[in-house]
Each structure stands twice: as C-alpha cells, then as structure tokens.
Amino acid sequence: MLDRLRLITAWIASLLYWIFGGTGFLLLCLLLPVVFNEDDAKMVGQSFLRTAFRGFLKLLSWFEIVECEYVGFERLKDQQGGMIVAPNHPALWDAVFVLAEVDHMACVLKASLMCNPILFGGATAAGFIPNEPTHKMLRQCIDMLKGGGRLLFFPEGTRTRAENGELNPFQGGLALVAKNAGVPVWPVYVKTNSRYLNKGWPLWRLPTEKVSLSMTVGEPLHFPANGDPQTFLNELRQCYLTALKSPAA
Known part of the structure; x- marks a missing residue:
C-alpha cells in the first residue's frame, strides 16, 4: 500500500513539476528573443531546459522510480563542432535522460x-526542430549542424514497436542529414529492464518495479564519400543490434 502511495505521489509531483515548468518556459521563450540574438537565445534556452530535466530526474530518483547508468558520455561532452547524437528509442522519456x-x-x-x-x-526556447514538413526539418538540421550545433535525432523516428523486436526500421532522414552536414553520428545504445513508457503504455499507468536504464555511447560513424544512404543506415542499425544483444551494452 505504501509503495503504491509512493508511486502515485511521484506521478502527481511530476505532473505539477511540468505544469509549473511548462508555464515558466512559455514565458522564457517570449523573453529570450528580446534579450538575446537568435543563436544565444537558443543556447540559453537549452541550458535552462537541461537544468529542468536534471531537476526532474532528481525528483524521480528521490522517489526511487528510475536509475540510469551513463557510459561514455564524457566523449560527447568533449566533442567539438557539429554532431548527431542518435539513441534508440524504447521509452517516452529517453530524450530527457540524454538532454x-x-x-x-x-x-x-x-x-x-x-x-x-x-x-x-x-521546445521553442531550446530551438527544437519539428519533424514535419520533412524538407524544412532536413534543411534546419543541416544548417544547424554546419554551424557547429549538436542535434539529438532518433533514427527509429518513434518509440520502438514490440512487433519490430529490438529496433524499428531506421528512417532515411538521418542519413540525409549526416551526408549533407558532414558531421559524425554518435550512436547511443539504450537498454532497460522495464516496458514503462514504451509504445502504447499510457501515461497514467504506473510502473510495477523500479526502472533501470543504461545508456552507452558507441563509436561515431561518418557518412562515407560517395556512400549510399541505405547502406549507411544498414551499417548503423547493425551496430545497435549487436550492442543491444551484448550484456555489456
């Protein structure tokens, strides 16, 4: 009974956190363009959002909802210039942990x-890029990366569907962005012991056990000169399949 009460309290606390946080970010996305130029406004917005996400994860950790092991993320922090960070996507909150x-x-x-x-x-304050219309999304991604930006891009396009096994088919947009921006793609292998927040899991349904995540940074891949997008995607996808089957990933 107490355990159930803890989960319900955590759910309510999380909801209130994002209601107040969302309101604050609405004000922030209006204020930042007035104070800063476009690029600086996005940088400040990204820093605020990262702080908010870290606070949210501390809240979940305090309620013993989830724990996450990060492996190799110092390599991403040290990377200079544009890069694509590409995790597989088992659950709704994957982006929160990476960001x-x-x-x-x-x-x-x-x-x-x-x-x-x-x-x-x-999302507006941090300069997030909507995936539609596709041609606009591709152009925004390429321009941002050529300017030295960092981009979180889920190659599956959506959360992993159970009928697809370990991974959904990879979307072609990632290959096109990597090819035209000329930046490395850093795979991140996400593993979890729970189906919590997987595709089809309703937000109101609480987990039945503590959720454990591991996020491991793999070796970067560059789109080869005169390469083929589908071949690149196949090679990239095989890296995930191999890593996700490994106990060490």
Missing part, C-alpha cells in the same frame, strides 16, 4: 508535440 546529460543540444521531435502547452515553451 539532461549533454548541454547545448537541440532535438528533432514530432511536430504534434509542439501543440502540447507543457512542451511548447521549452
């Missing part, structure tokens, strides 16, 4: 999420 650990990074997200009042302010 809480790596500063000054934008994210490609579903365009429909920009209509969510809780998410809109933070």
